[in-house]
Amino acid sequence: MERRRPPQTEEGWYVLHDFRSIDWDAWRNAPERRRSQAIEEGIDYLASSEAVDDAAEGESATFAVLGHKADLLVLHLRPTLADIDTLERRFEHTALAEFTERADSYLSVTEVSGYMSEDYFDEDAEVEDTGLARYIESRLTPEIPDSEFLSFYPMDKRRGPEDNWYDLPFDERAEHLSSHGDIGREYAGRVTQIISGSVGLDDFEWGVTLFADDPTDVKELLYEMRFDPSSSRFAEFGRFLSARRFPPEHLGAFLAGQPVPQEGDTESAHGEHGHPHAESDSDGQHHGDSSSDGHHDGSGGPHGDDGDEDEDVRSELEELGVYAGQPHGEDVHAVVLYSAADPDELFEEVDGLRGNFDHYDTHVKTAVYEPRDGGNDAETAIVSLWDTERAANTAAGFLADLPDIVRQAGDDEGDSWGTMGMFYTVKPEHRGDFTGAFEDAAGLLAEMDGHRKTDLLINREDENDMFIASRWDSREDAMQFFRSDAFSEAVEFGRDVLVDRPRHVFLA
Template sequence: MSTPTMPRNTRTDLPAAEIPPASLEGWYVLHQSLSVDWPALKAADPAYARGAVASFVTLAERWATDAEPGWSGVYRVAGGGVDFLVLHFRDSLDRLIEAGHELQLSPWGDYVLVREEYLSVVELGLYALTRDLVGRVDPMDRAAWDDALGEALAAEREKGFVRRRLQPRQSEHMPYVCYYPMDKRRNPGQNWYALTLEDRAALMAAHGTVGRRFAGRIAQVISGSMGLDDWEWAVTLWAADPLEFKAIISEMRYDAASAEYAEFGPFLVGKRLSAGDFEALLPSPTAR
């Protein structure tokens, strides 16, 4: 991906205290929540039903191994009124649109209803970098600010750990997923966007400290959706133990950034399907 000289969500005609954080964007993300018409699948001709499920297996295997740059994962969901969550990562919106429609165009699509789709882009919010830059460069000097910010963003993007965060991969030893959308509150007297840059940076630094205590136990992907979907961010967590989701979210609820300013959407939790798991979905040849 090309390196932007200016983050698209940063304005330089605002007082320094009101400047949004600079950000880096990575892969586009689509979360698809699917329900299966199980009665119709059971009532279908066994050979056709097996072929439909096999088409789903083929898609999932290709997405996992031949979708570069990017990948897709299929998860069996517990509760939430849906059967599967499909998580797509691609390097462009065009390729993401294609991936999102492949399922509906396959034979398996005859038995699947897409309950919800959520669009976002992997985002690395740079509160500390923006705050530090404001201390050295006047944002009102547009030329100087553009140059300094462009150089800072280019340097960040060259870091290996930054590239890995912008193009995330799910570890094999973390098969469980937790996904939810979220907003920052904009209530009178409780408006995140009315806080100074210094206050927002401090709150996010404390929030990040809590998250780092779960390093190695949870992998987190934050994807921004302002202007792309109904909420402001999507949060995707992976873990080896699903109880880790309860632990980190419970602890973060007491953090000021969440306790005072966060609104959460519905949660989906599930486990990524392996090749063997897909085989269990295939109806028995003798079943009717």
């Protein structure tokens, strides 16, 4: 008898969907003093949970459930079952609990599986892709997006006499999930998800939680996926529950039947969060990744996250009269990846993702930059800018699924230091002067100690928008150049030929 090989899994945080129904008769008949106490203690509990005052790490969020199945959803993610257990019992000690009954609940745990990367589970293999490692970590310890709409449902893989998921060979299962993920990537920027395993923990095998600002995006995604064999042949679903997120401080308005502002309309514990994008991994339902592919990356801020050291460099450059802020002078977060794919095919893929990214106010810009002097080893750059680090991190996971991604800026060559002068916007009449000056500078750089390489890349949609990427043996080697007379002359030259002053962004 042949026994199919199950994928290995690694588990992360435990997830509790706690659905509560309000006893509205009891609420209406309660004295004002008792209702005020319930609201005050309810807000304290919910706000404390969202601030994760009870644990070293985790996530929580509050939702108003739509329809008859419940009234309130409190979603918790915590590192241990003990943390989840404590949160459940703490709620029962609030005055608000007296007016609620548990309508439903679902317990699960975040996971990654061998469908994503078998090397990750091989003790003898080295996972050199730091972007993949970071992507896996984000699946094990996810953040709850601040999207307004949530849809939750449990699901199983079918074990029928004709269609039995668990009788399929591993490679065939992986191919199904990869194809399923291709559909999800089309919804990048519109739908985000958390998938968690519940075999042995609850009634189904997985819990799927989808987040979006527009509920019809979730409807459209799930409808399209119904026609994919991974769903049509092999998936069975429990009941769906829909909800709308609101900040804890608006619990009183929720109970009073008043309009409840959505998360983005108020300052709250999650008010800084951006809009992440669709992503996933699971044996179950994939909505946004290719679990059999290796490049899943996230950026740690504006090209790295060296904190104080970057600030020291920026300060020193400011003293030299060079603007060292981030692109546009704003607190934007950048993701830069390099691809060996055909630039035309790559641009078509990027343009599709960009259309989805543009649904979100946090998206600043995504563009494809081609090397000025392309050779056989030339790499094309994809640059994506976001207002929030969270949004940049999540977008990186989708950008990393683009064709022939070879590396992400900041992840490669850990023994070196990089700078990136982005968005040198050249006056059209001086474009030739600028590229000529770059050639002169490249010759000078080639003779400098500690210099490894410097490339000029040009936005394929705007030939006057360029960036220069350099790689050095060390930070000090780069600073020696920035302190040189040659660099000062280049800065002065730029004042005449550039629309704006050059901006320098650092790669850790």
